[in-house]
Amino acid sequence: MTALEPPARPRRAGWATRLVASRRFQTFCARVPGLRRIARRDGEALFDLVAGFVHSQVLWAVVELRLAHRLFEASQSAEALARGTGIPAARMAALCDAAVALGLFCKRHGTYSLARRGAAMLGVPGLEAMVSHHSVLYRDLSDPLGVLRGEETELARFWPYVFGAAAAEAPDVAARYSRLMTESQALVAEETLSRVDLSGASEVLDVGGGAGAFLAALGARHSGPHLHLFDLPAVAPAAARTFAEAGLSARARITPGSFRDDRLPEGADTVTLVRVLYDHADETVLALLRAVHTALPEGGRLIVSEPMTGGAAPHRAGDAYFAFYCMAMRTGRARSPEEIVALLRRAGFGRIRDAGTTRPFVTHVLDARK
Numbered sequence: 001m002t003a004l005e006p007p008a009r010p011r012r013a014g015w016a017t018r019l020v021a022s023r024r025f026q027t028f029c030a031r032v033p034g035l036r037r038i039a040r041r042d043g044e045a046l047f048d049l050v051a052g053f054v055h056s057q058v059l060w061a062v063v064e065l066r067l068a069h070r071l072f073e074a075s076q077s078a079e080a081l082a083r084g085t086g087i088p089a090a091r092m093a094a095l096c097d098a099a100v101a102l103g104l105f106c107k108r109h110g111t112y113s114l115a116r117r118g119a120a121m122l123g124v125p126g127l128e129a130m131v132s133h134h135s136v137l138y139r140d141l142s143d144p145l146g147v148l149r150g151e152e153t154e155l156a157r158f159w160p161y162v163f164g165a166a167a168a169e170a171p172d173v174a175a176r177y178s179r180l181m182t183e184s185q186a187l188v189a190e191e192t193l194s195r196v197d198l199s200g201a202s203e204v205l206d207v208g209g210g211a212g213a214f215l216a217a218l219g220a221r222h223s224g225p226h227l228h229l230f231d232l233p234a235v236a237p238a239a240a241r242t243f244a245e246a247g248l249s250a251r252a253r254i255t256p257g258s259f260r261d262d263r264l265p266e267g268a269d270t271v272t273l274v275r276v277l278y279d280h281a282d283e284t285v286l287a288l289l290r291a292v293h294t295a296l297p298e299g300g301r302l303i304v305s306e307p308m309t310g311g312a313a314p315h316r317a318g319d320a321y322f323a324f325y326c327m328a329m330r331t332g333r334a335r336s337p338e339e340i341v342a343l344l345r346r347a348g349f350g351r352i353r354d355a356g357t358t359r360p361f362v363t364h365v366l367d368a369r370k
């Protein structure tokens with residue numbers, strides 16, 4: 001249910017649901033061809049849910065030991081891969097077999113090589129860094145009820161700005177989270193810029209723009225727009241480096257500040273909020289959207305890009321992953337496009353277009369006009 005939908009009246013489970021849930025019916029299905037196939041598929045899907053956490057840990061171990069990189073260099077035996085890891089060869093073989101089963105590696109005559117999916121993993125910018133930092137989320141999710149009840153989490157400390165600008169003052173902490181965001185930004189920028197055309201913008205203000213990766217991608221794609229980044233003071237030096245390295249310093253400027261405490265700079269005809277809203281509570285988001293509305297000229301444009309939930313039709317990426325990730329961060333939440341549209345309307349935005357996504361696990365884009 002989204003915040004906009006009235007709740008449906010509670011109904012008792014229908015006869016079909018009660019039938020499928022009965023042990024006798026399941027036993028019957030296992031014997032009847034046709035039904036047997038459906039029952040087996042359901043069984044496999046349920047088992048995948050049961051085993052999902054273990055699959056993630058296998059992936060985490062593969063990333064941590066850089067096995068995909070080593071197999072990219074040359075196919076190898078488990079003995080060779082085990083050397084220097086402190087893991088016995090037989091256990092390394094078990095890990096590699098698990099990676100074969102998950103479609104990451106291939107195995108031939110006891111030698112392992114990269115499967116297509118394992119190779120693709122190396123080609124996805126930021127994926128390995130994302131997997132690595134998930135150890136923090138997994139520790140929190142070892143007590144999912146605690147996360148659901150809103151108890152303290154380790155992940156919230158990983159992203160200290162969720163507690164306000166002052167919490168994110170340490171440059172090393174800001175550098176750590178900015179690096180992770182920068183590495184994963186390439187796909188987000190690619191998806192966002194394929195959904196909306198920003199070539200005609202005169203100045204784009206990226207609020208919460210982090211280390212500048214989104215503006216750098218925008219600047220590389222379109223030569224017209226001036227680039228303006230707004231983020232916390234601890235993050236600004238990394239953005240300056242990004243622009244210098246991309247040869248964009250002459251087109252780019254940076255305003256350090258907090259959107260909780262400071263006015264947003266004016267002058268941009270387009271504002272972007274990329275992976276910012278889901279970190280914050282509704283009141284903070286509404287205040288930020290109102291501030292963006294004030295900063296924009298009449299007809300100005302706001303692009304919101306971040307992973308969203310499915311609303312009336314929950315989906316795996318938004319509802320079973322990002323919603324729980326945000327919950328573990330404690331302050332924000334993943335929202336459906338409809339919920340963000342409602343907040344945009346309350347902030348004064350009129351024409352709003354859902355620019356959609358082809359990859360909901362990367363981002364989803366909304367395009368609004370003042």
Ligand SMILES: C[S@@+](CC[C@H](N)C(=O)[O-])C[C@H]1O[C@@H](n2cnc3c(N)ncnc32)[C@H](O)[C@@H]1O
Nearest residue numbers: 161181185208209210231232258259260274275
């Ligand atoms: C999840 S990161 C996204 C960074 C970048 N937009 C991206 O997608 O890679 C959220 C960003 O919002 C910034 N941020 C959080 N609170 C802020 C505040 N009060 N004022 C300005 N920026 C803030 C953080 O420093 C961080 O760079």
